[in-house]
Amino acid sequence: MECQSHLFELPESHHYINCSFLSPLLKSVEQAGINGILSKRYPWEVTPHHFFDDSNTLRALFAKLVNAKQDDIAIMPAVSYGLATAAKNIDLAKGHEIIIAGEQFPSNVYVWKRFCEQHDCTLKIVDPPNGFDQRGQQWNTRIAEAITEDTLVVALGNVHWADGTLFDLQQIGELARNHEAYLIIDGTQSVGALPFDVQQVQPDALICAGYKWLMGPYAMTLAYFGPRLQNGVPLEEGWITRKNSEDFSGLVDYEDQYQPGAQRFDMGERSNFVLVPMMIEALKQIIEWKPKEIQRYCKTLTSDLVKTLPNYGYQIEDADWRGHHMFGIRLPENLSIAKLQDKLDEREIHVSVRGSAVRIAPNVYNNDKDIAALLDTLQTIADN
Incomplete structure (x- = not known):
């Protein structure tokens, strides 16, 4: 794969290596949003099938x-x-402990x-080891060992x-299933840039925000629900999630049954005529690129960075236990994160500081110049 920056509107003076924060808009996604806004100029042109067709297309793409x-x-x-x-739909008879990783994203903590x-129930937080040697592997082992009856x-x-520490979801999922535990995955920071196969992992739920690695708009999330949850109760009782809701003339013939599968869990007004077309265009492009190729592109792009930085005292997780599209760089002990941030700002290099790591998150719109600028800055500040 070659750099895809021509499909975005990104100024050359900025080095945006921060897709894990918020992806830039593809030109095609931007245009889909504009078209969606303009479509409400003439509301008489909106017909019942518009409430279903794009939603089903989006569902099929994800x-x-x-x-x-x-x-x-x-x-x-x-x-x-x-x-x-x-x-809301978990069978409480299966156990009394909820296992999460230390410093997990708040949305996947507060709910539990x-x-x-x-x-x-008891919330069991599995923290990473204090040392950096084989950190990712040891953290995975700790999580696996925490799973019990x-x-x-x-x-x-x-x-x-x-x-960016990579969790071995196939092994963890198998252990969870052996104990009849549920496996609930927040795929926001991986799906779209890292291959994910629900047939292999077999999660009970996989939930992915659309505005990062799926390159869609904000306030659009897609979720897979497995067999154990699909007969559950939704958070809200929308008209469109009920059987025969396609027949607008019969909506007052109230229906107890839901639409098939996970559609019962759809949010109200899910047929958003602006956001849904944008998400469709984003997924079409992701599928065309292929997450496997995106991962390979990011690995190649950052290979010199990963090879060079340890010589300056930086620490990066072993490649087997992290993503190539997103990984943390831990600074030498004498280097101030605030001082580094000032230098990055001066050169218009955009990354994120999360916890004790500087998070690097390239994507296919980045090129060698972006990584070279980052590497030069990190080398220079380490030398000083």
Whole structure:
């Protein structure tokens, strides 16, 4: 794959290596949003099928991306909404402990804190080892060893949002299933740039915000729900999620049954005529690029950076236990994060500081000049 910057409107003077914060808009996604806004000029042109067709297209595209069925996919406004949906439909008889990773993203923590308070469960937080030697591997081992007969839920990201540590979801998922525990995955920081196959991982839920690695708009989230949750109760009772809702003339013939599969969990007004077309265009492009190729591009792009920085006292997780699209760089002990941030700002290099790591998150719009600027800055400040 070659650099895809021509498909974006990004000024050459800025080095945006921060897709894990917010992706830039593809030109095609931007245009889809504009067209969606303009479509409301003439509301008489909106017909019943518009409430269903694009939603089903979006569902099918995300299903293709994660190797699911169209009916397994729900359309939601945020990851917190999807996690709350999953938490509402868990069988409490399966156990009393919720396992999460240390310093996990708040949306995938607060929901389980509330759950534990309401249902007299225990929140078991598995922190990483203090040292850096084989850190990712040891952290995975700790999580695996924490799963017991009393485990009710294992709730993780595919990669840790702060530093890109990769969690072995196939092994963890198998252990969870052996104990009849639920596996709930926040895929926001991986799906779109890292291959994910629900048939291999077999999560009970996979929930992904659209505005990062899926390159879609804000306030659009896509979720896969597995067989154990698909007969659950939604957070809200929308008209469009009920059987026969396509027949507008019969909407007052109230229907007890839902639309098939995970559609029952869709948010109200899911047919958003601006955001849905934008998300469709974004997923079309992601599928054309292929997450495997995106991952390979990012690995090649950052290879010199990863090879060189340890010589200056920086620490980077072993490649087997992190993503190539997103990873943390831990600074030498004598280097101030505030001082580094000033230097990055001077050169218009955009990265994020999360916890104890500087988070590097390239994508296909980045090129060698972006990485060279970052490497030069990190080398210079380490020497001084």
